[in-house]
Amino acid sequence: MEAFDSDIIYQWEAKQSFPPDELFRSTTVDLLQVLVGADGVPYSSIRSLRPSEFQKYLVSDDPEEPANEGTSTGTLHRRMRLVIAACDERQHPTKSNPTLRGSGFPKRALKAHYYPPILRQDLEMLQAKFKLPPSTTMIASAYEPPYNEAHFHFSPFTDPLPDTIGITMVLPGSSLLGTSASVFISHSLSTKSTNALLLCRHWHHAQYISDMIMDLPGLMTHPAAIPTMLCNLLQTRLLEEIGRTWHRVFDVELGSGQSGIQIVSPSEGVLPAGMCDDPDLSRRAIAVTQMAAAWNSYAPRSQALIYAVKTFLQESDGNRGRQDDDTLSKQSTILQDYLERSSQRAEMVCHSVKHLLGRAQIQMEAINNHLAHTSNEINRSLAESSRKIAIQTQRDSSAMKSIAVLTMTFLPATFIASLFATPGISGTNPPQSLYWAVTVPVTVLVLAIWSGWIYLTTYKMQKLADNVKASTSRPNPRPPVESVNDFLPSMEFREWPDELPEPYNLPGWTASAISRDRQTSIFRAQSRQRRYRERQRD
Numbered sequence: 116m117e118a119f120d121s122d123i124i125y126q127w128e129a130k131q132s133f134p135p136d137e138l139f140r141s142t143t144v145d146l147l148q149v150l151v152g153a154d155g156v157p158y159s160s161i162r163s164l165r166p167s168e169f170q171k172y173l174v175s176d177d178p179e180e181p182a183n184e185g186t187s188t189g190t191l192h193r194r195m196r197l198v199i200a201a202c203d204e205r206q207h208p209t210k211s212n213p214t215l216r217g218s219g220f221p222k223r224a225l226k227a228h229y230y231p232p233i234l235r236q237d238l239e240m241l242q243a244k245f246k247l248p249p250s251t252t253m254i255a256s257a258y259e260p261p262y263n264e265a266h267f268h269f270s271p272f273t274d275p276l277p278d279t280i281g282i283t284m285v286l287p288g289s290s291l292l293g294t295s296a297s298v299f300i301s302h303s304l305s306t307k308s309t310n311a312l313l314l315c316r317h318w319h320h321a322q323y324i325s326d327m328i329m330d331l332p333g334l335m336t337h338p339a340a341i342p343t344m345l346c347n348l349l350q351t352r353l354l355e356e357i358g359r360t361w362h363r364v365f366d367v368e369l370g371s372g373q374s375g376i377q378i379v380s381p382s383e384g385v386l387p388a389g390m391c392d393d394p395d396l397s398r399r400a401i402a403v404t405q406m407a408a409a410w411n412s413y414a415p416r417s418q419a420l421i422y423a424v425k426t427f428l429q430e431s432d433g434n435r436g437r438q439d440d441d442t443l444s445k446q447s448t449i450l451q452d453y454l455e456r457s458s459q460r461a462e463m464v465c466h467s468v469k470h471l472l473g474r475a476q477i478q479m480e481a482i483n484n485h486l487a488h489t490s491n492e493i494n495r496s497l498a499e500s501s502r503k504i505a506i507q508t509q510r511d512s513s514a515m516k517s518i519a520v521l522t523m524t525f526l527p528a529t530f531i532a533s534l535f536a537t538p539g540i541s542g543t544n545p546p547q548s549l550y551w552a553v554t555v556p557v558t559v560l561v562l563a564i565w566s567g568w569i570y571l572t573t574y575k576m577q578k579l580a581d582n583v584k585a586s587t588s589r590p591n592p593r594p595p596v597e598s599v600n601d602f603l604p605s606m607e608f609r610e611w612p613d614e615l616p617e618p619y620n621l622p623g624w625t626a627s628a629i630s631r632d633r634q635t636s637i638f639r640a641q642s643r644q645r646r647y648r649e650r651q652r653d
Contacts, residue, residue: 142232150191159332194336200232245310248281267423302338337446373481407472418461
């Protein structure tokens with residue numbers, strides 16, 4: 116039977132998913148060590164390894180008991196080795212930007228290229244050197260993904276390392292949160308030593324973890340210490356972003372003025388509320404709602420990670436060989452207390468995020484209702500203006516009608532007077548009665564013609580309106596169709612002739628390009644149009 120390696124699936128997955136070497140850029144990595152002397156006091160050390168130095172470190176022998184580093188406690192025993200690498204460029208703290216160290220997180224550029232810092236062969240060598248668990252769940256992409264699923268997994272190794280447990284943890288990361296990080300840990304139960312590899316998306320997150328390790332070396336020998344720190348990192352970033360989103364929600368509520376809640380500033384007192392007069396308010400409300408929906412998705416994952424680390428810590432405390440170790444017992448107690456507080460805080464964060472999302476959605480609905488009300492008011496004012504314009508137009512039309520009637524009344528008399536004033540007629544000295552005998556009948560005839568035209572036009576318009584009203588109010592004479600069988604008997608089927616009539620025959624060059632079915636369809640359509648015209652004429 117063919118022999119299989121225990122990590123054959125991981126090897127295949129790494130081959131399929133690992134990016135090519137041209138996407139990598141060699142960067143400086145940090146090597147952190149926690150050393151314990153004979154008196155039990157832990158010491159931490161850190162040094163940066165350039166790419167060439169890191170290559171030498173991978174192939175060199177690393178003794179379990181390094182040389183004395185100037186302490187008076189005798190030989191120092193190593194309890195932890197941690198290699199930290201980040202995908203972006205290292206940024207050193209300056210006077211103008213001191214937040215690159217400690218718990219501060221500077222703003223990230225939206226367009227930044229990240230290069231995986233460790234080659235595939237270097238990762239394999241480091242896994243063999245540190246006896247890390249085989250896994251490909253790591254930051255190996257040159258660009259930050261919009262969504263990354265988190266997980267925490269631990270399992271004991273099989274032979275030849277029966278007393279070693281492996282831990283793999285991945286933080287949820289995205290372009291919004293920016294906490295993409297992966298850690299691979301191997302912990303020996305016999306030597307109580309821990310080896311780990313931490314890959315971060317950003318160097319300031321790696322610096323945050325390294326500063327915590329340097330400040331708390333007494334906890335670092337516990338295998339759950341680094342996962343607990345990563346949970347702290349995720350929760351800290353999540354709380355910061357949720358706090359910023361709350362301030363944005365307050366700004367939206369202040370700008371909309373639809374909540375009825377007074378916003379109080381510590382320095383300015385009660386802030387005046389707006390009335391949705393900001394043209395950018397809708398866009399800001401949509402952005403706040405989207406951010407709240409994102410945090411509503413991240414908060415349960417943070418809570419799930421904390422619960423997974425707590426479960427691992429509880430199970431690891433029951434392992435044989437640790438019950439008599441006072442140091443590990445104290446470390447476990449401290450980490451359990453901290454994880455318990457973190458779990459309670461994560462639960463409160465979940466409730467806060469739900470409240471945040473609800474308030475953001477309420478503001479969206481309030482702003483939409485206000486905009487709809489404003490639109491209705493504008494439409495009402497436009498309708499009122501249109502009504503006034505129609506009344507004014509009707510008045511103008513009445514005035515024009517009066518002018519037209521006066522013109523038709525006096526125009527025949529004026530025309531006849533001009534005609535009587537011509538030399539041919541005025542020379543005969545016609546009597547005044549002749550002028551009135553001609554003017555009055557002509558004027559009456561013109562007014563009669565105009566009245567008849569007005570009556571005929573009004574009658575046609577009224578008849579058309581009555582026909583439209585009758586057609587719209589006429590009930591359906593047919594009963595509702597219950598099934599297709601009820602409808603088929605009322606249909607009239609007709610056999611179409613095999614040959615089309617002569618007027619419908621198409622030219623030869625067209626008939627050759629159109630099938631007989633197409634000609635039949637044209638004939639049927641024209642027949643329906645002809646019957647429709649006949650019904651219209653009737």
